[in-house]
Amino acid sequence: MSRRHEILRRAAEIFARKGVAHTSIENIAEAVGLKREAIYYYFKSLEDILLEIILPQSTTLHRNLRNVMATHHSAKDKLHEAIRVQLDSYNPGYLEMSILMRENHYFKDKKKLDELHKLWQDMTELWVDLVCEGQASKEFNPDLDPRIVALGVLGMCNWVSRWFNPGQSISIPDVIDTFFTMSSQGLLYVDKESL
Amino acid sequence: MSRRHEILRRAAEIFARKGVAHTSIENIAEAVGLKREAIYYYFKSLEDILLEIILPQSTTLHRNLRNVMATHHSAKDKLHEAIRVQLDSYNPGYLEMSILMRENHYFKDKKKLDELHKLWQDMTELWVDLVCEGQASKEFNPDLDPRIVALGVLGMCNWVSRWFNPGQSISIPDVIDTFFTMSSQGLLYVDKESL
Numbered sequence: 001m002s003r004r005h006e007i008l009r010r011a012a013e014i015f016a017r018k019g020v021a022h023t024s025i026e027n028i029a030e031a032v033g034l035k036r037e038a039i040y041y042y043f044k045s046l047e048d049i050l051l052e053i054i055l056p057q058s059t060t061l062h063r064n065l066r067n068v069m070a071t072h073h074s075a076k077d078k079l080h081e082a083i084r085v086q087l088d089s090y091n092p093g094y095l096e097m098s099i100l101m102r103e104n105h106y107f108k109d110k111k112k113l114d115e116l117h118k119l120w121q122d123m124t125e126l127w128v129d130l131v132c133e134g135q136a137s138k139e140f141n142p143d144l145d146p147r148i149v150a151l152g153v154l155g156m157c158n159w160v161s162r163w164f165n166p167g168q169s170i171s172i173p174d175v176i177d178t179f180f181t182m183s184s185q186g187l188l189y190v191d192k193e194s195l
Numbered sequence: 196m197s198r199r200h201e202i203l204r205r206a207a208e209i210f211a212r213k214g215v216a217h218t219s220i221e222n223i224a225e226a227v228g229l230k231r232e233a234i235y236y237y238f239k240s241l242e243d244i245l246l247e248i249i250l251p252q253s254t255t256l257h258r259n260l261r262n263v264m265a266t267h268h269s270a271k272d273k274l275h276e277a278i279r280v281q282l283d284s285y286n287p288g289y290l291e292m293s294i295l296m297r298e299n300h301y302f303k304d305k306k307k308l309d310e311l312h313k314l315w316q317d318m319t320e321l322w323v324d325l326v327c328e329g330q331a332s333k334e335f336n337p338d339l340d341p342r343i344v345a346l347g348v349l350g351m352c353n354w355v356s357r358w359f360n361p362g363q364s365i366s367i368p369d370v371i372d373t374f375f376t377m378s379s380q381g382l383l384y385v386d387k388e389s390l
């Protein structure tokens with residue numbers, strides 16, 4: 001692991017544990033066993049470190065969602081895949097994702113912040129598209145507002161960063177399948193063999 | 196509005212706009228038109244102000260959820276009511292709720308923090324109970340893990356604090372009904388007239 005990579009890894013751990021607003025460059029330096037000045041050799045600021053953690057994750061998530069939407073699968077299958085894409089990021093990268101989802105970010109680097117916000121907006125729109133597609137193909141209930149539905153499913157997925165603990169008994173594949181069944185079939189117990 | 200109440204109201208606005216970690220006693224004093232010292236006449240610390248905003252909201256939410264669970268309605272109706280309880284708090288109190296849901300809190304007052312965490316844990320357990328009840332009465336799909344389901348619906352509701360904007364076209368009653376339909380019937384378009 002390169003020194004640079006090690007700084008990012010340790011920073012991600014500290015961010016996730018203490019919150020970004022309560023983390024200082026000193027905290028990160030201490031965890032890596034470097035002096036504060038040495039960190040500045042690699043990164044300009046704390047925000048710079050945070051962005052280098054968040055941007056690649058968001059770019060990957062966005063690309064994976066776009067790939068799901070580009071297939072010719074049914075909207076139902078795309079829903080399953082999109083939930084998987086959204087939640088698989090918690091598995092190896094749950095620390096980074098939990099930071100991404102939990103904090104409000106105040107960056108001085110407005111250009112990179114705009115880039116991040118644009119990625120997040122685009123991802124929401126991909127989710128809205130997915131719902132609209134399912135309504136157009138008569139797979140999904142056409143009476144529901146596609147934006148509220150999209151934000152609802154995204155909320156289920158993103159809230160996982162608040163409660164998921166990789167050491168506990170609930171596994172990510174279980175969460176994916178449960179959320180898919182919930183959002184596609186609902187909780188009500190009826191004979192849905194035909195679906 | 197008493198001076199004390201005014202401080203809480205202004206603080207809530209600033210917390211919601213800037214995030215708690217980026218708010219100082221000075222910011223609040225300035226918004227109320229007082230000196231920093233005058234704020235300390237009413238509150239011991241910033242955390243103290245935050246807790247006085249969050250605790251009453253959480254207590255009300257918890258009591259309302261308990262009341263829903265204490266009725267003899269069907270699990271399906273309880274689900275609708277519980278979603279309503281969870282989301283109605285955004286209407287007059289959306290600012291406070293958005294703070295509550297968005298920030299990680301680091302309080303020095305461990306006793307009050309424990310009280311808050313206990314309330315939140317109890318609320319999650321009430322949601323798990325609701326799902327278990329619906330499974331026991333054969334209203335809800337018995338194959339789903341009740342905890343994952345509960346955290347999923349809670350996630351949908353809590354994530355609203357991230358995107359809801361009271362000035363925009365989406366209304367809270369629409370969100371409540373859409374989330375209820377989504378979580379009870381699912382998105383898939385089938386004849387569910389019988390439900």
